[in-house]
Amino acid sequence: MTVLVLGGTAEARELAVLLRDGGVDFVSSLAGRVARPRLPVGAVRIGGFGGVPGLRSYLGEARISAVVDATHPFATGMSANALAACSAGSVPLLRLERPGWSGAPDAERWHWVDDHDEAAALTAELGRRPFLTVGRQSLDRFAGPLAGVAALVRVVDAPDIEVPRAWTVLRSRGPYPLDAERALMAEVDVLVTKDSGGSYTWSKMRVAGERGIPVVIVRRAAAPPALEVVHDSAAAAAWVAARPPR
C-alpha cells in the first residue's frame, strides 16, 4: 500500500520519519509555495494536483491506498479537496491536525475573530505598532486597514503584494527562541496571529502574555464532523499501521 501524506508542516515531516521507520511505502506532497521548503524524508512530490479532479486522478495513478491530510490548520482549500477526492474515490482519509491554542491559560483574554478582515479592522483600533504573523498570503487583507500604521510583519518568503511604506518586513523562519521574541517584540503593542497551534511558534504568545499586550487571533474553521482526526504524528502512524492491506 502507498500512503499519501499531504504536508507542509512539522507534523507531516515527523510522520514521514515514523512511516519510513515502520517500513511503510509513502509519498509526501508539498504545495511548492515556499522557495526553500524543509523537505521530509522519503519520496516527495511538489505542486498542486489540479483541484479535486486532479487529486482524484493522482490517487488512482499512484495507487494510493490511504491519505493523511497533515496540512496546516489554515490550508483549508487543500483539506476540502482531500475530503472530496477521497470520498469520491473511497480512499480512507485521516486528518492530522495539531491542537489549537484555544485551551491556553490566556486564551480567554485574547480577541478571537473569524477571519483576517475582522482581524485587520480590530488591529487598526487596538494598536499603533502591531506585530503581524499571519502569513504572506493573508497580508493583502491588512494592507488597506493598516496602510499608515508602523506594523512589524514577519514572513518566510517576501510578500507578493505592494507593502505599505510604513511597514517593516522581517523575513525569518521558525522556530523562534523566547529571548529573541522578547527582544523583537519589545516595542510592539498588539500581536496578530492565526490559531496555528503547536509549540513551534508559541513563544510570541508567551511574550504577549508577559507584556500584557492584546492578542488578535483568527479562529480555525471547524473540521467536517464525519472526518477522523488525530492530533499528533504518532497517532497518525498508528492509524496507518492499522489499515488492512489493499
Ligand code: NAP
Ligand atoms: P490552500 O490554500 O489550502 O491550498 C491551495 C491549493 O494549493 C490547493 O488547492 C492545492 O492546489 C495546493 N496545495 C496546498 N497544499 C498542498 C500540498 N500539501 N500538496 C499539493 N498541493 C497543495 O493551502 P495554503 O494555505 O496555500 O498552504 C499551502 C501549503 O503550505 C500547505 O501544504 C500547508 O500545509 C503549508 N502551510 C500553510 C500555512 C498557512 O498558514 N496556510 C502555514 C504553514 C504551512 P490544487 O488545487 O492544484 O491541488
